[in-house]
Amino acid sequence: MIRYAITSRALYPGSEHDKQIALLAEASHWIADHIDFIQLREKDLPAASLTVIARKLLQTIHLTSSPTRLLINSRPDIALATNAHGVHVSSSPDELTPTQVRDLHTSANQPVPIITTSCHTLADIQRAHLHQVDAILFAPVFEKPLPNQQTIPGQGLDELRAACLAAAPIPVYALGGVTLENAPSCLEAGAAGVAGIRLFHRSPEHLS
Numbered sequence: 001m002i003r004y005a006i007t008s009r010a011l012y013p014g015s016e017h018d019k020q021i022a023l024l025a026e027a028s029h030w031i032a033d034h035i036d037f038i039q040l041r042e043k044d045l046p047a048a049s050l051t052v053i054a055r056k057l058l059q060t061i062h063l064t065s066s067p068t069r070l071l072i073n074s075r076p077d078i079a080l081a082t083n084a085h086g087v088h089v090s091s092s093p094d095e096l097t098p099t100q101v102r103d104l105h106t107s108a109n110q111p112v113p114i115i116t117t118s119c120h121t122l123a124d125i126q127r128a129h130l131h132q133v134d135a136i137l138f139a140p141v142f143e144k145p146l147p148n149q150q151t152i153p154g155q156g157l158d159e160l161r162a163a164c165l166a167a168a169p170i171p172v173y174a175l176g177g178v179t180l181e182n183a184p185s186c187l188e189a190g191a192a193g194v195a196g197i198r199l200f201h202r203s204p205e206h207l208s
Contacts, residue, residue, distance in 0.1 A: 002193025004037040004173050005030050005200040020053065026201060027057050031066045039088050041073040050075065054082040069114055076101045079113060086114030091124040098131035125166045133170060137195050138163045140176025141186060157189045164190030
């Protein structure tokens with residue numbers, strides 16, 4: 001089962017400095033645990049801060065000879081600047097396409113990046129197919145709570161199954177409301193792995 005962890009320093013208390021320290025500690029734990037992918041998803045951070053965090057994580061991956069791969073959310077420029085392993089792009093028409101991201105790396109004489117993308121519909125999956133992405137995050141599979149006590153309804157396992165069939169041979173990772181308890185049902189539906197934020201984050205008191 002592929003494990004795809006997504007960062008969120010907002011889960012941790014304290015100052016901005018405290019949150020970034022906690023993020024690095026959590027991600028270092030993932031790297032030591034050989035989690036397959038880490039998506040650095042801190043959209044509100046300036047480029048300089050993202051670059052510093054990415055370089056520290058890549059250094060940890062290198063020093064520990066971990067197979068973990070670091071992807072930068074929606075920032076191919078940061079991925080290029082840090083030699084990260086790849087980029088995650090959304091299905092938004094405002095973002096660069098996976099093909100454009102690859103072209104950027106080619107122009108910079110950089111290796112072909114790993115590219116994952118978010119998909120919410122079968123139409124999204126068809127577009128991902130056209131761009132030959134490396135993996136698809138299909139979401140939300142299960143009901144997802146929001147900070148304002150509302151929820152986003154999940155699409156369910158039948159939709160996940162349909163997404164996996166439509167995406168083949170591109171692997172699909174289930175995202176949205178995935179827990180240790182329901183992860184096996186995602187694999188039974190055809191997912192190659194699971195992705196999440198809270199799924200992988202430990203509580204602050206367990207960070208060291």
